[in-house]
Amino acid sequence: MISFYPGPSAIYPQIVGYTKDALESGILSSNHRSAVFIDLCKKTIDVLKSNLGIPQDYSIFFTSSATECWEIIAQSLILGSSAHFYNGAFGRRWMEVTQKIYPQVEGFAFDLNEELTAEKYAVSDKTSLICLTHTETSNGTQLSSGTIKSFKSKYPNALIAIDATSSLNGIQLEISEADIWYASVQKCFGLPSGMGIMICSPKVRERALLIGENNHYNSMVNSYDMMDKFQTTHTPNILNIYLLYRTLEKSGAVVLRQNIIKNRAKDWYKFFEMNGQRSKLLVENESVLSETVIAIKADQEVVEELKKSCLENGFVLGNGYKEYAKTTFRIANFPAIEDVHIKTLQDFLIDKI
Numbered sequence: 057m058i059s060f061y062p063g064p065s066a067i068y069p070q071i072v073g074y075t076k077d078a079l080e081s082g083i084l085s086s087n088h089r090s091a092v093f094i095d096l097c098k099k100t101i102d103v104l105k106s107n108l109g110i111p112q113d114y115s116i117f118f119t120s121s122a123t124e125c126w127e128i129i130a131q132s133l134i135l136g137s138s139a140h141f142y143n144g145a146f147g148r149r150w151m152e153v154t155q156k157i158y159p160q161v162e163g164f165a166f167d168l169n170e171e172l173t174a175e176k177y178a179v180s181d182k183t184s185l186i187c188l189t190h191t192e193t194s195n196g197t198q199l200s201s202g203t204i205k206s207f208k209s210k211y212p213n214a215l216i217a218i219d220a221t222s223s224l225n226g227i228q229l230e231i232s233e234a235d236i237w238y239a240s241v242q243k244c245f246g247l248p249s250g251m252g253i254m255i256c257s258p259k260v261r262e263r264a265l266l267i268g269e270n271n272h273y274n275s276m277v278n279s280y281d282m283m284d285k286f287q288t289t290h291t292p293n294i295l296n297i298y299l300l301y302r303t304l305e306k307s308g309a310v311v312l313r314q315n316i317i318k319n320r321a322k323d324w325y326k327f328f329e330m331n332g333q334r335s336k337l338l339v340e341n342e343s344v345l346s347e348t349v350i351a352i353k354a355d356q357e358v359v360e361e362l363k364k365s366c367l368e369n370g371f372v373l374g375n376g377y378k379e380y381a382k383t384t385f386r387i388a389n390f391p392a393i394e395d396v397h398i399k400t401l402q403d404f405l406i407d408k409i
């Protein structure tokens with residue numbers, strides 16, 4: 057089966073060998089306070105910084121998922137209120153999870169085809185955190201660098217937090233434009249699920265210390281104390297950290313391969329525009345189309361038929377999500393997916409869509 061599911065998604069073929077190496081090396085039986093682990097942690101943070109273009113003064117944390125990052129941010133980093141801008145299910149869910157922990161949230165829904173900018177909206181004076189979803193995996197939209205910049209310049213004192221789960225490590229993001237970026241590794245990192253990565257600017261540490269919340273094992277105050285020593289507050293997913301290190305060391309900088317992702321996205325969109333008799337792009341505004349998650353709309357019977365015939369022929373398409381569950385399907389365009397597999401799927405789909 058070749059998976060085009062946008063999470064968990066295709067993992068890099070090298071993962072088999074790396075996992076064997078991990079088992080044989082003894083790292084999986086090493087204590088997470090040992091020099092062996094500390095060395096791995098440090099090397100992984102170094103390669104993350106160089107591959108993703110993360111400024112040296114930013115900190116990196118290993119969490120268990122992107123969902124956990126929602127909780128950590130709500131527990132440790134909000135003063136006054138947080139403002140959430142969303143056009144789909146993941147952005148909305150982030151707001152809902154936050155609200156249960158920290159009730160003072162401000163929600164701003166925007167349209168699927170809208171190119172979001174800060175100018176159009178006013179958050180309250182109490183807002184100290186702006187929450188944006190870079191790639192809304194549920195509907196295949198993506199923010200532009202201009203969007204994030206517009207929030208940063210309009211709200212210079214707020215922390216800007218970005219859910220980059222479906223784009224971090226797939227396309228180059230301007231990390232210095234925001235204070236918090238996070239993702240889980242089963243999307244663009246091409247790894248098995250079960251780990252999140254959270255990247256934080258120096259302003260985040262100031263905020264965490266100012267609030268001083270340390271009631272949870274994953275509270276930011278505690279996490280900073282431990283990460284100063286390249287350790288985690290809990291026993292981390294050592295296997296996934298090891299696999300992350302090996303994969304990143306091999307793949308090199310995102311900036312070098314983002315053109316492949318961008319060209320493949322253009323190719324997918326053109327493919328559906330040219331050949332789609334019974335299906336079309338869910339998103340109409342070209343400037344908000346995601347480069348990593350392709351969402352296609354069709355009648356329910358067509359969606360069902362396509363997913364079924366794909367499965368019978370060895371391809372897994374991504375289901376539609378929430379309100380789009382029945383009338384869309386999604387195709388991941390993540391780095392671990394191989395060109396030859398895309399070509400095979402397109403050849404199969406060309407006269408069926």
Ligand SMILES: *Cc1c(COP(=O)(O)O)cnc(C)c1O
Nearest residue numbers: 063121122123146193221222240
């Ligand atoms: C997949 C996804 C999540 C959730 O990731 P988990 O690893 O399940 O916590 C959150 N946000 C976005 C945008 C996603 O695509």
